[in-house]
Each structure stands twice: as C-alpha cells, then as structure tokens.
Amino acid sequence: MNKLVNDNLSETRNNLVKEITILSDTELNSKPDMDMWSIAQVCHHLVLVEEATIKAIVWGLKDNDRTSTERKNIHLTLLDRTKKIKAPKIVEPDVAPFEVQQIIDLLNDSRKKLLAFLNTIEDKAILEGKSVKHPALGELPLDQWIEQIYLHEQRHIDQIKEIKLLLEVKH
Incomplete structure (x- = not known):
C-alpha cells in the first residue's frame, strides 16, 4: 500500500x-431526527464498511475472472454529500446504543484487522489488476476499495459535524 493511502487512512481516522x-x-x-442516524450509528457503519471491504478484497483476490481495471473518480461520488447513498443491509448499523469508548475500540479493532490483512498481501500491484463490484460505485479495482475507506470516512466525518450542529453539541 502506498504511503499516501496509508497517511490518508491514518489522518482521516484520527480526525474521526x-x-x-x-x-x-x-x-x-x-x-x-428519526430518519437520521446517530453519531454512534455512523461510526458503527464505518466499522462494518471496513470489515466488508476486507471480505470484498479477499473475494476479489480469489476470483480470477474479475479483471476490470477501469479507474473511477470515486472521490467525486463519495465526497459529494448532495448525492445520498443508501447503505446496503450488510453495513447498516445497530440501533442499540453504544458507549464512546466502545465505538473507539470497534474503530481501532476494524482498522487493525484491515492493516493486518493488507500486510498479508505480498504483491500490492495485484490489487490494481482485479476488481469487485461495489454497491455504490460499481465495478472497482481492489486498490480503489482501500481508497474508498478513507474517502467514505471523510464523507461521514462531515455528516458527524452536521449532526453535532443539529444537536447543538457545544464542544
């Protein structure tokens, strides 16, 4: 994984x-609002997306038929919050309440799993040559699945800031 992607993953997570x-x-x-997620749910969703991304990459590495390498401008889609993206069922968050430390632990655990998994891939170039269909972005090279983690997280950091304003959180 290149340094820029690694730095972006780290910086975005620190901001979150x-x-x-x-x-x-x-x-x-x-x-x-009843139709909105809580900040806890947004964070739980990010954990689930990170875990699902690992599964997607594993699947993509095993599937020799999926070799579309068309690059996409995923930042345009993911950072444009005027375009709503419905979360697939598999990454919908729990409705049960969370504690702040519990959410931070879940975020830390999912990131450790992601980085440990990525470290098992000896030849990172293979990620550019294989693809898996992303629910919101279509057929996506596996290395862009990694990029979408921090872009998606940035999208939701903006959402969290918006929720804090709506809740009038005074921190």
Missing part, C-alpha cells in the same frame, strides 16, 4: 476519533 472522543454517551447516541 477527535470528533467523537469529546462526546458524552448521550450525545453519541442522540438522533437529530
């Missing part, structure tokens, strides 16, 4: 943790 560390458990689990 900064946004939630200062919250109370009540703020973390409050919803500004």
Whole structure:
C-alpha cells in the first residue's frame, strides 16, 4: 500500500476519533431526527464498511475472472454529500446504543484487522489488476476499495459535524 493511502487512512481516522472522543454517551447516541442516524450509528457503519471491504478484497483476490481495471473518480461520488447513498443491509448499523469508548475500540479493532490483512498481501500491484463490484460505485479495482475507506470516512466525518450542529453539541 502506498504511503499516501496509508497517511490518508491514518489522518482521516484520527480526525474521526477527535470528533467523537469529546462526546458524552448521550450525545453519541442522540438522533437529530428519526430518519437520521446517530453519531454512534455512523461510526458503527464505518466499522462494518471496513470489515466488508476486507471480505470484498479477499473475494476479489480469489476470483480470477474479475479483471476490470477501469479507474473511477470515486472521490467525486463519495465526497459529494448532495448525492445520498443508501447503505446496503450488510453495513447498516445497530440501533442499540453504544458507549464512546466502545465505538473507539470497534474503530481501532476494524482498522487493525484491515492493516493486518493488507500486510498479508505480498504483491500490492495485484490489487490494481482485479476488481469487485461495489454497491455504490460499481465495478472497482481492489486498490480503489482501500481508497474508498478513507474517502467514505471523510464523507461521514462531515455528516458527524452536521449532526453535532443539529444537536447543538457545544464542544
């Protein structure tokens, strides 16, 4: 994995943790509207997406038939919050409340799993030559699946900031 991707994963995750560390458990689990997710649910969704990404890459590495390497401008899609993207069932968050430390632990665990998994791939170039269909982005090279993690996370950091404003969190 190249340094830029690694740095982006790290920077985005640090920004996310900064946004939630200062919250109370009540703020973390409050919803500004019944049709919106709480900050806890947004974070749980990010954990589930990271875990699903590992599964998608594993599947893509095993499937020799999927070799579309067409690069996509995924940042345009993922960072444009005017375009709503419905989360697939597999990455829909729990409705049960979470504690701040519990969410941070889940985020840390999913990131450790991702990095440990990526370290098992000896030849990272193979990720550019294989693809798997992404639910929102279509057929996507496996290396772009890794990129979408931090872009997707950035999208949701913006959402968390918006939720905090709507909840009038004063931190």
